Amino acid sequence: MTVPAFGGVGLTQTINFTNTLAYRFYRIVLTGGTSAVNVAEVQLVDTTTNPTPTPTPTPTFQNDPRDVTSPNDTITSAKLNNGLNAVTNPAALFDNNPLTDATKSGVLIPFGVIVTPAVGKTEVNGVLITNSSDPNLSRAADPLAFQLFGSNDGGKTFTPLFANPMTLAAFQSFGQTQAFSFVNTTAYSTYRIDITGNTAPGTGELSVGEVQLLGTVVTTPTPTPTPVTAPPTGPLTAFPGGVIRTSGGERILGSQSGALPLGGVGNPP
Numbered sequence: 001m002t003v004p005a006f007g008g009v010g011l012t013q014t015i016n017f018t019n020t021l022a023y024r025f026y027r028i029v030l031t032g033g034t035s036a037v038n039v040a041e042v043q044l045v046d047t048t049t050n051p052t053p054t055p056t057p058t059p060t061f062q063n064d065p066r067d068v069t070s071p072n073d074t075i076t077s078a079k080l081n082n083g084l085n086a087v088t089n090p091a092a093l094f095d096n097n098p099l100t101d102a103t104k105s106g107v108l109i110p111f112g113v114i115v116t117p118a119v120g121k122t123e124v125n126g127v128l129i130t131n132s133s134d135p136n137l138s139r140a141a142d143p144l145a146f147q148l149f150g151s152n153d154g155g156k157t158f159t160p161l162f163a164n165p166m167t168l169a170a171f172q173s174f175g176q177t178q179a180f181s182f183v184n185t186t187a188y189s190t191y192r193i194d195i196t197g198n199t200a201p202g203t204g205e206l207s208v209g210e211v212q213l214l215g216t217v218v219t220t221p222t223p224t225p226t227p228v229t230a231p232p233t234g235p236l237t238a239f240p241g242g243v244i245r246t247s248g249g250e251r252i253l254g255s256q257s258g259a260l261p262l263g264g265v266g267n268p269p
């Protein structure tokens with residue numbers, strides 16, 4: 001490329017060209033007239049902007065399905081019917097121990113337990129219910145039906161995950177588990193399970209050994225990476241070159257090895 005004639009001393013000219021290839025080393029050859037060439041400064045300028053890195057997509061779900069509840073969850077008795085006859089030991093419903101029961105007397109009032117899984121937001125589409133493992137307990141204390149609700153506002157409002165309560169088959173013995181599945185594609189952070197027991201007069205108790213909510217854990221989306229700041233433009237101070245004299249005049253040379261050529265600036269012979 002031809003450098004336009006300089007109109008004075010200490011002047012800088014900008015010469016642009018299009019290049020889309022990245023290089024690690026550069027070599028520049030400056031050709032002068034028949035006399036020596038003196039060049040005070042060369043700057044290699046990158047005028048492109050760095051593209052925004054594309055984040056690697058993260059799978060929405062991992063290691064699923066699973067029981068999304070655990071003893072580390074936040075578990076409370078739902079304040080159904082103004083909180084009357086709250087569930088006793090509601091945490092026993094999700095302690096992974098079928099020998100501990102959540103119970104409630106006065107089963108005409110719905111049995112409700114609220115759980116916020118510690119794993120975060122989950123998409124639940126299955127429930128396992130285990131009745132009490134107490135061999136002396138009457139089958140009249142077994143659960144008969146349940147309804148599952150989800151909440152994403154900390155339990156202020158709940159949405160049923162399926163239209164009508166699901167009915168359990170009659171338990172034949174203690175410590176038995178029944179499984180239920182349903183279609184649900186909505187993720188919730190909090191769940192409430194309402195369990196109905198025997199409403200016959202005189203039964204007076206509902207005991208449930210364990211509830212497991214089966215589903216998938218929604219992973220936290222990977223934040224969009226901050227774009228890398230474009231490198232500053234200006235003198236290429238690390239340019240490993242120098243000026244040497246050749247039969248054709250003085251040349252500015254880069255170095256493939258990074259070493260200054262003998263005889264160049266900063267590396268006298």
Ligand SMILES: [Ca+2]
Pocket residue numbers: 092093094095096097098099100101102209210
């Ligand atoms: Ca239990």
